[in-house]
Amino acid sequence: MPSELPPTEVELAEWNALTREQQIARYREYFAHPDCEAFTADTPEEILAAARAQVAARRRG
Structure with a gap:
């Protein structure tokens, strides 16, 4: 599913494994x-x- 964060390698591979219709x-x-x-x-x-700003705050802990 869409996220505000870049996908992990695993998430990207799973997304790419879907058909266009599934995406x-x-x-x-x-x-x-x-x-x-x-x-x-x-x-x-x-x-x-x-x-x-939300992403930066999460990264700072």
Whole structure:
């Protein structure tokens, strides 16, 4: 499934082992989640900056 973090080698191999139709089905399922229907006034740049800050905080422990 999509993640804000880069995939591990194992995850990437598993994803690549799926057919194109299976990959598309996974994305459709992911984007059908109610959380994906939330609207925001944030710009894409603000969303990206917030995601990067969360990743950095996780890496620091």
